[in-house]
Amino acid sequence: KRHAWHQRRVVLPAASAGKHGFPQILPATILHRPSNRFSTSHRIRRPSMAACQNLFWPTTTAFKQMRIAYLSDSTIPSRKANGIQVMNMCQAFANAGHDVTLFARPGEAIENDFHFYGVAPRFNIVKSATIGPQRLREWFYASRTAWQLSRCGPFDLIYGRHLPSLALAGRGRTPMIYEAHQPASLTGRVIERQLFRRNNLTRCVFISEALRTAYRKRYAQLCSVETLVSHDGTTVSLTDPELCSSTPNGGRLRVGYSGSLCFGRGIEIIVGLAQKLPYLDFHFCGGSPDEVNACRARATGSHNMTFYGFLPPSHTRAWQSSMDVLLAPYQLSVPTVEWMSPLKIFEYMATGRAVIASDVTVLREVLSDGRNALLVPPNDVFAWSNALQRLSDASVREALGQQALADLRSTYTWKLRAASVLQGVLKLAAAA
Numbered sequence: 001k002r003h004a005w006h007q008r009r010v011v012l013p014a015a016s017a018g019k020h021g022f023p024q025i026l027p028a029t030i031l032h033r034p035s036n037r038f039s040t041s042h043r044i045r046r047p048s049m050a051a052c053q054n055l056f057w058p059t060t061t062a063f064k065q066m067r068i069a070y071l072s073d074s075t076i077p078s079r080k081a082n083g084i085q086v087m088n089m090c091q092a093f094a095n096a097g098h099d100v101t102l103f104a105r106p107g108e109a110i111e112n113d114f115h116f117y118g119v120a121p122r123f124n125i126v127k128s129a130t131i132g133p134q135r136l137r138e139w140f141y142a143s144r145t146a147w148q149l150s151r152c153g154p155f156d157l158i159y160g161r162h163l164p165s166l167a168l169a170g171r172g173r174t175p176m177i178y179e180a181h182q183p184a185s186l187t188g189r190v191i192e193r194q195l196f197r198r199n200n201l202t203r204c205v206f207i208s209e210a211l212r213t214a215y216r217k218r219y220a221q222l223c224s225v226e227t228l229v230s231h232d233g234t235t236v237s238l239t240d241p242e243l244c245s246s247t248p249n250g251g252r253l254r255v256g257y258s259g260s261l262c263f264g265r266g267i268e269i270i271v272g273l274a275q276k277l278p279y280l281d282f283h284f285c286g287g288s289p290d291e292v293n294a295c296r297a298r299a300t301g302s303h304n305m306t307f308y309g310f311l312p313p314s315h316t317r318a319w320q321s322s323m324d325v326l327l328a329p330y331q332l333s334v335p336t337v338e339w340m341s342p343l344k345i346f347e348y349m350a351t352g353r354a355v356i357a358s359d360v361t362v363l364r365e366v367l368s369d370g371r372n373a374l375l376v377p378p379n380d381v382f383a384w385s386n387a388l389q390r391l392s393d394a395s396v397r398e399a400l401g402q403q404a405l406a407d408l409r410s411t412y413t414w415k416l417r418a419a420s421v422l423q424g425v426l427k428l429a430a431a432a
Helices: 081-095 113-117 134-152 163-169 186-195 209-218 220-224 267-276 289-298 313-321 343-350 361-365 381-390 394-411 414-421 425-431
Strands: 006-011 025-032 042-045 067-076 099-106 124-127 157-160 176-180 201-206 227-229 254-258 281-285 305-307 325-328 354-358 374-376
Touching: 067 081, 067 134, 067 163, 081 099, 081 113, 081 343, 081 414, 099 134, 113 313, 124 134, 134 163, 157 163, 163 176, 163 186, 201 209, 209 220, 209 227, 209 361, 254 267, 254 313, 267 281, 267 289, 267 381, 281 313, 289 305, 313 343, 325 343, 343 354, 343 394, 354 381, 354 394, 374 381
Parallel strands: 067 099, 067 157, 099 124, 157 176, 176 201, 201 227, 254 281, 254 325, 281 305, 325 354, 354 374
Antiparallel strands: 006 025, 025 042
């Protein structure tokens, strides 16, 4: 009697309510050994799949927690935007109830990677060092990542933006999603052609419609693969305490820029504006110490420019929210200007501040001139100056900023992006 098997009945969740709204009860055999000081183990034998039709069972696709492997070549932590993107996407997947493991390169040693990026520690990070000759480092890292993947698996879905890792790790039946951020190199094109022929490639995600169009022109076999355009995003709370009025500055407009200070980002445009409009204060967040020193040397004689240097991603939002106007002066010399989806734009929109951005085609997929931003020619200092003078009206700034914030909440959050890229994949993962 001590080890007798007992018949039990299992009550399914409320979502599987039967006739008249009462919970449906299915017979199930619970192989249960009564607890004692030697053993507390037990296991459950599920009902047949036929008995579970049209019902929710914890191990079916409705409640199943997918194990997702995110393959990236991002260095964690680092100052690059790709690290912010992959960390926030992993958090969004985890918040949706999935078990997520991020594969990345190790960065400088800090106390807490999650705190650095301002994300919750709800997923795992596996880091593989990059070793070997320069030409082979990508493949050494990819092979190491594939080995780590086999040790941590099995996974229900492989999601990746690093082609060599996908080439080595995605050879099985596990469903796979490839996310492209820019056209691949010559070696990458060879991998992509093989990737697009694989049966387990579920979907290709592109960060802009312009990028998807470029890929469709390059690869004829892409017509047989499901594609999705999903711009980058950011996180914003409806009660975010940082979405408050900017810091008082004696009536002087605070104009801000955050991001890299390297060539092509339009820093020379902002320096020219600062010299042309001395009654405005210009603030710069980001850049390496060498870049900051070079900008300060270029701004000699102007006293309305302040440089803060690099701030961790977890502190950037508060800094951006302290501005009245935020600038994104992308120049046509930026290599990715034809198909980019800059994180900076979405971070700006999340602050509820007025945004002035370069009028490039790809940004018009998100921004609309006079509605949620002001778009001006990239290298026309006079046009940028006129736009700033137009935003001296607080009501205009408020209207643009609030519309941008509304657009972000309805379309461009990490939560919405995670839901869109995984839509329909759960069933395929269960079948695999």
